[in-house]
Amino acid sequence: MKMELIQPFINSADAVLAQSLGSDTQIGDVSMEEEVYRRKGVAAMVTISGDIEGRVIFDMDSATAARVAAYLAGGDAEGSSELVSETVCELANMVVGSAVTSLNDQGVHFKISPPELHTAEQGLGGTEDTEALVMCFHTRNGDLYMNIAMRYNRRRRSEPSLLQV
Amino acid sequence: MQYDSLVRTDNGQPVRCLIVDDSIFARKNLAKLLQSFGCAVAGEASDGCAALEQYDRLLPDLVLMDITMPQLEGIEAAERLVRHHPDARVVMVSSVGCQENIIAALQRGARHFVHKPVKPEVLYEVIRYVLADAIASPVTPEHVQ
Numbered sequence: 568m569k570m571e572l573i574q575p576f577i578n579s580a581d582a583v584l585a586q587s588l589g590s591d592t593q594i595g596d597v598s599m600e601e602e603v604y605r606r607k608g609v610a611a612m613v614t615i616s617g618d619i620e621g622r623v624i625f626d627m628d629s630a631t632a633a634r635v636a637a638y639l640a641g642g643d644a645e646g647s648s649e650l651v652s653e654t655v656c657e658l659a660n661m662v663v664g665s666a667v668t669s670l671n672d673q674g675v676h677f678k679i680s681p682p683e684l685h686t687a688e689q690g691l692g693g694t695e696d697t698e699a700l701v702m703c704f705h706t707r708n709g710d711l712y713m714n715i716a717m718r719y720n721r722r723r724r725s726e727p728s729l730l731q732v
Numbered sequence: 733m734q735y736d737s738l739v740r741t742d743n744g745q746p747v748r749c750l751i752v753d754d755s756i757f758a759r760k761n762l763a764k765l766l767q768s769f770g771c772a773v774a775g776e777a778s779d780g781c782a783a784l785e786q787y788d789r790l791l792p793d794l795v796l797m798d799i800t801m802p803q804l805e806g807i808e809a810a811e812r813l814v815r816h817h818p819d820a821r822v823v824m825v826s827s828v829g830c831q832e833n834i835i836a837a838l839q840r841g842a843r844h845f846v847h848k849p850v851k852p853e854v855l856y857e858v859i860r861y862v863l864a865d866a867i868a869s870p871v872t873p874e875h876v877q
């Protein structure tokens with residue numbers, strides 16, 4: 568996992584969550600996962616292709632997702648499950664999109680897919696090329712998790728001076 | 733924050749907007765913002781193809797268009813829209829705000845670009861700028877980033 572790929576996602580999540588949820592966030596546990604991913608509740612996945620390939624999963628337990636959706640809907644506590652899912656997808660979209668903006672402006676070019684609700688119990692397993700980094704963000708609405716697994720595609724692998732995490 | 737209502741100078745009616753985004757959540761939030769600006773939501777579409785059909789039918793004053801969408805993405809949709817309706821005013825609203833995308837969107841017919849998460853005051857000023865010749869309280873370019 569390359570730190571220069573990960574940092575924009577951390578910065579982006581921090582900024583987007585703070586702006587969207589109206590309060591500062593704190594980064595909690597950070598861990599590398601090499602085993603298959605098990606979602607914690609409502610999860611949205613964005614896949615990435617281009618100079619970088621991989622995926623980002625944005626995940627939170629159901630109660631946190633409901634609180635976040637209610638907050639973002641302006642205090643509407645009766646959000647449907649569809650709206651809750653859509654809220655998590657849109658948060659993922661904004662976080663990944665903002666990170667993409669930063670990386671694109673640094674000369675790394677890739678595209679993202681529209682976010683999809685991640686309903687499987689297992690995600691991509693880690694490999695020696697794509698270990699997943701899992702970060703927890705503490706917010707006043709609960710803990711949100713970002714699970715990132717990505718790598719440079721083969722075209723760029725030979726490029727020098729890449730920092731290893 | 734209170735905003736002066738955005739109304740057309742020719743008929744005094746609220747500015748009519750078409751919202752194009754594949755996320756129900758994003759559409760709902762944009763609709764709320766537009767209503768707080770005194771605009772009317774003429775319609776919603778969840779992808780570029782639906783947006784083209786809706787535009788032909790509704791002829792809105794303004795289109796707010798996401799970029800990353802299934803079937804037909806936003807920049808391509810904006811280009812097709814402006815090709816058929818040269819007066820169409822399209823504002824891209826996307827989290828993917830890299831210069832490459834912004835330039836592509838502007839070159840292909842969009843009038844402006846707003847980053848997600850959307851700041852209400854920014855969207856308001858952009859709408860006033862893009863509709864400067866059609867509304868009662870336009871904004872001048874120096875007010876818009």
